[in-house]
Every structure is written in structure tokens, then in C-alpha cells.
Amino acid sequence: MAGSTDDIKTVLAQIAQSQSHLLSAFDSLSHRVDELAQSQSRTSNRPQAKTEESFSIVNGSAPPPATNGLVPVVPSLQSPPLMPQDAGTSTPGPTAAPTSPKSGFTSRIVLTTYPKQIGIKPLPMDWGNPDPKLRGPVTVSRAASTIGKRNAIGAHGGSYSIYYALALASKELKADHKPDFTNTQPAVEIGPFPQWGDKKKIVAMDPWGHSVPWTYGDMIKNENVDLRPTIAITKAHMKLPELEESVRAGRLVPDGKVCLNAGGELAVTKVAVEPVWYLPGVAERFGIDEGTLRRSLFEHTGGMYPELITRGDIKVFLPPIGGLTVYIFGDPAKMSDPNSRLALRIHDECNGSDVFGSDICTCRPYLIFGIEEAVKEAQNGGCGVVIYFRKEGRALGEVTKYLVYNARKRGEDRASDYFKRTENIAGVKDMRFQALMPDILHWLGITKIDRMLSMSNMKHDAIVGQGIPIHERVELPAEWIPADSRVEIDAKITAGYFTAGKKMTEEELKAVQGRMWEDIDH
Numbered sequence: 001m002a003g004s005t006d007d008i009k010t011v012l013a014q015i016a017q018s019q020s021h022l023l024s025a026f027d028s029l030s031h032r033v034d035e036l037a038q039s040q041s042r043t044s045n046r047p048q049a050k051t052e053e054s055f056s057i058v059n060g061s062a063p064p065p066a067t068n069g070l071v072p073v074v075p076s077l078q079s080p081p082l083m084p085q086d087a088g089t090s091t092p093g094p095t096a097a098p099t100s101p102k103s104g105f106t107s108r109i110v111l112t113t114y115p116k117q118i119g120i121k122p123l124p125m126d127w128g129n130p131d132p133k134l135r136g137p138v139t140v141s142r143a144a145s146t147i148g149k150r151n152a153i154g155a156h157g158g159s160y161s162i163y164y165a166l167a168l169a170s171k172e173l174k175a176d177h178k179p180d181f182t183n184t185q186p187a188v189e190i191g192p193f194p195q196w197g198d199k200k201k202i203v204a205m206d207p208w209g210h211s212v213p214w215t216y217g218d219m220i221k222n223e224n225v226d227l228r229p230t231i232a233i234t235k236a237h238m239k240l241p242e243l244e245e246s247v248r249a250g251r252l253v254p255d256g257k258v259c260l261n262a263g264g265e266l267a268v269t270k271v272a273v274e275p276v277w278y279l280p281g282v283a284e285r286f287g288i289d290e291g292t293l294r295r296s297l298f299e300h301t302g303g304m305y306p307e308l309i310t311r312g313d314i315k316v317f318l319p320p321i322g323g324l325t326v327y328i329f330g331d332p333a334k335m336s337d338p339n340s341r342l343a344l345r346i347h348d349e350c351n352g353s354d355v356f357g358s359d360i361c362t363c364r365p366y367l368i369f370g371i372e373e374a375v376k377e378a379q380n381g382g383c384g385v386v387i388y389f390r391k392e393g394r395a396l397g398e399v400t401k402y403l404v405y406n407a408r409k410r411g412e413d414r415a416s417d418y419f420k421r422t423e424n425i426a427g428v429k430d431m432r433f434q435a436l437m438p439d440i441l442h443w444l445g446i447t448k449i450d451r452m453l454s455m456s457n458m459k460h461d462a463i464v465g466q467g468i469p470i471h472e473r474v475e476l477p478a479e480w481i482p483a484d485s486r487v488e489i490d491a492k493i494t495a496g497y498f499t500a501g502k503k504m505t506e507e508e509l510k511a512v513q514g515r516m517w518e519d520i521d522h
């Protein structure tokens with residue numbers, strides 16, 4: 001048996017080696033074809049293509065369009081002899097191609113890059129290094145001055161990167177626009193905390209994301225490297241109709257500092273955060289290997305980021321997903337003070353309820369209750385924090401959510417069937433993966449939570465699993481629960497959500513029913 005395993009291993013190694021040779025040969029060949037195509041277009045008087053500029057494809061990923069239509073062969077991260085580092089040594093780098101001043105695109109389409117390619121020299125990135133200069137700036141732009149220095153895959157802005165592309169394509173945005181960061185610095189100082197220098201504690205955001213234009217200002221100015229902040233910190237007032245009611249009911253008392261007046265207006269410090277993933281750390285949180293994570297991200301984004309496969313040397317990825325916003329009530333310095341009390345609500349987006357007041361779930365009520373409790377904690381000398389994650393419909397999206405609503409309302413809408421409906425349609429009941437959520441708590445310097453305004457066992461376990469103890473869990477009071485959302489809350493409690501009350505029996509759960517469509521129609 002042992003002999004035959006060795007034989008298989010040898011054959012596999014031989015196949016891998018010849019694939020690697022083929023890849024190199026393919027690289028040089030496509031480069032040669034590209035050169036030929038270019039010199040032909042220089043010598044012949046062929047008319048320009050219909051697009052404003054003509055492109056060809058380089059970097060061993062595919063030959064120019066009109067040639068033989070070969071499919072790119074890319075190495076898999078999971079098979080060691082085919083690590084991307086082995087490939088691409090002979091291909092010219094992306095910086096070799098001239099850039100059009102009009103569109104900002106290089107004249108040859110850079111489908112992907114390889115580690116040892118000419119012109120590829122990533123800026124050092126030492127994730128978790130406590131010194132931001134030594135850690136290095138997250139560099140992701142494909143601007144001509146920066147593309148060879150990239151140490152991150154993806155694009156800035158999360159899902160908004162697509163609008164950025166549209167703005168450039170439609171020439172609303174100039175390709176050579178340079179942001180002017182004058183006066184954009186954080187409105188309050190947060191950190192640095194020791195957690196920022198722990199590569200296991202923060203894996204889903206850049207702890208230096210708010211200081212980019214200043215920490216790496218020299219590089220932006222002197223070396224023309226295109227770097228952007230991924231965090232912004234500001235201050236504001238906010239006004240919610242329910243909080244005016246809270247003041248009227250005497251639950252909130254204006255103090256002129258946190259709750260400003262009888263209208264329930266609040267003073268708040270806000271932090272917007274875009275996702276930046278350190279792939280080995282993200283993989284570790286999910287208990288999977290980095291190769292599997294990279295391959296899945298590549299496949300299920302329509303192959304949008306080939307560098308997830310070809311650039312095993314780049315460990316940082318800016319995913320095309322929504323980020324989060326932190327709302328801080330009271331003195332932000334108190335968040336990290338172990339002697340100050342902290343109330344916290346972690347909230348996942350539910351546009352239908354949060355913004356438009358749908359009564360089928362408890363989202364807006366819990367959000368408002370969270371804000372009210374956060375304000376009270378701040379007024380009592382502690383601090384209150386509400387963190388709002390863009391994870392609509394448990395990260396299944398609003399379309400799936402509405403399909404589930406239809407199935408519920410066309411059925412009997414019983415609490416006992418609540419999660420089954422979602423699972424039937426989506427295959428899972430939840431895709432929020434709270435495993436990455438506690439990063440923001442580490443970033444804010446939070447080391448314990450006195451009052452956790454949530455019943456979710458998933459949020460609780462993720463936070464405690466990251467070494468941040470929760471001293472008290474506060475459930476949504478019964479009087480805040482809209483009638484039609486009893487189905488949701490009872491199903492959640494039965495599925496493991498926290499309650500100080502008693503759990504329901506299967507029979508009792510069956511008896512909890514939501515409003516039928518017929519009732520709405522009258």
C-alpha cells in the first residue's frame with residue numbers, strides 16, 4: 001500500500017511540475033503573441049477598433065482576443081507545487097503598459113498579476129505589526145503609479161467600488177483625480193490600543209484605516225502612491241421620533257450633553273468602517289484553510305478577483321460587501337476604560353423595519369431600545385455604543401427575505417415553522433457569521449461589556465469567544481414587541497436566543513401565529 005501511495009505522489013509531482021513548465025511556456029508565448037500583435041498594429045494601417053482605445057490582454061491569463069482563444073491555466077493554492085510564486089517570471093509587469101491620460105486605463109488589459117513579474121513589487125505588509133509604518137499601508141489601487149505596489153486585492157469602498165467604476169467609465173470622475181484630505185482627520189482620537197497590534201484580534205478591518213492620509217502622507221505625496229482611508233470618524237446630532245416620546249414619557253431626561261433637549265435630540269460620535277480582510281486570519285476564524293477561502297471567494301464572485309488565486313503572496317483583500325457604523329454616546333474615551341460602565345447594542349441591518357417601520361420583526365424597536373439604553377448609560381457616567389452592520393436579512397439579502405415573508409403569509413405563519421421557511425429557500429437560516437463581528441470591539445479598545453442589549457446567542461458566543469466578557473444580557477422588554485413580530489421573537493428564543501423568562505413548549509410555539517394577508521386586506 002505504502003509503495004502505491006508513493007507512486008501516486010511521484011506521478012502527481014511530475015504532473016504538477018510539467019503543469020508549472022507549461023504555465024511558464026504559456027506566459028512567454030502569450031507575451032510573444034502580444035508583442036507580435038502590437039508590432040503588427042504599429043506597421044499595418046488597420047483602422048482603430050470602435051472603442052475609444054484599443055486593448056489587448058496580457059499577463060499569461062489570455063492571449064489577445066483575436067488569436068487562438070486559449071483558456072488561462074492558473075495554479076491552485078491548494079497544491080503546493082503549483083503555488084503562484086512559481087509562475088509568471090517571464091511576463092512583463094502591468095506598469096510596463098502605457099496609461100491613457102483620458103481613461104486612466106493601461107493600453108493592455110491586466111487580467112491578473114503574478115508575484116515575480118517585472119514591475120511587481122508590493123509595498124511591505126506585516127499585518128498585526130503595532131507600528132503602522134512597519135505594518136505598511138493597505139495598497140489596493142490599480143492606478144498606474146500604484147498597481148505594481150499593491151499589497152491588497154479587491155477595491156476600496158466595499159460594494160460601492162462598482163459605482164466608482166461607473167463614475168470613471170461615464171467620465172463623471174476624472175481618472176487622475178487626487179483626493180484632498182485637508183481637514184478630514186478624525187473628529188475624536190480613538191486608540192491606538194494593544195489590540196491593534198495583535199494579528200489574531202483584528203482580521204476584518206484595517207486598524208490604521210482612519211490615519212492613512214497622515215501616517216502614510218509622505219508616500220502619497222512624494223511617491224504618488226494612491227492610498228485611501230477605510231475608516232472615518234465624525235461628530236453629529238441625531239433626532240428620532242421615538243426618543244422625543246421617551247423624553248415625554250420620562251424615560252429619558254435631557255441633560256444638554258448627551259440628550260440635548262425635549263425633542264430627544266442626541267449628540268453622537270460616529271465611525272464608518274469599510275471591510276479590509278487579512279485572509280489567513282479570516283480563514284482561521286472560520287476554521288478553514290486559506291486556500292479554500294481564496295478559491296471560494298474567487299469562484300463565487302464570478303471569478304472577479306483572479307489575484308485571489310495567482311497572488312498567494314498578497315494576504316489582504318478588500319471584499320465587495322457593506323461595512324459598519326459605530327454610534328458612540330458619551331465620552332468615547334470611556335469605551336476602553338475598564339472602570340467605566342459600557343452598554344452595547346450590535347445591530348444587523350433590516351431596512352424594512354429600521355427605516356420604513358415594518359412591524360413583522362423587532363429590529364427597529366430593539367435598535368431604538370438600544371439607543372435609549374446607551375444614552376442612559378452615558379448619562380450615568382459610562383458610555384453607550386450602538387454598532388450597525390450592513391448585513392441585510394441575516395446577510396441573505398432583501399429578496400430572499402421577502403420570498404420568506406410570502407411563504408410565511410401564504411402558509412400558517414407559525415413560530416414553530418419560522419426558521420424552516422428561511423432554510424427551505426436559502427438553504428441556511430443565517431449567513432451573518434458573527435465570527436468577524438468582534439473585531440470592531442477590539443478596535444474600540446473594549447475589554448468587557450456591562451450591559452449587552454441583545455438576545456442573540458450567536459453575537460454573545462462570538463464576543464465571549466474573543467475574550468471579551470459580557471456581564472449582563474438585556475432582552476427586549478415585552479412592551480416593545482409589535483404584535484406581528486411575536487412569531488419571530490418566540491422562534492428565536494426557542495432556537496437558543498437569550499431570555500430571562502421560560503422557554504416555550506413545541507405546542508405553545510405552534511400556537512403563536514402572525515397576521516394573515518387576508519387580515520391586512522380588510
Ligand SMILES: Nc1nc2c(ncn2[C@@H]2O[C@H](COP(=O)(O)OP(=O)(O)OP(=O)(O)O)[C@@H](O)[C@H]2O)c(=O)[nH]1
Nearest residue numbers: 347348349350361363391392393394401454455456
Ligand atoms: N432572512 C430573514 N432575515 C430577517 C427576517 N427578519 C429579520 N431579519 C434580519 O435579521 C437580522 C436581525 O438582526 P438584529 O436586529 O441584529 O437581531 P438578532 O441578531 O436576530 O438578535 P438580537 O441582537 O437579539 O436583536 C437583520 O439582518 C434583519 O434584516 C426574516 O424574516 N428573514
Ligand SMILES: [Zn+2]
Nearest residue numbers: 350353361363
Ligand atoms: Zn427586521
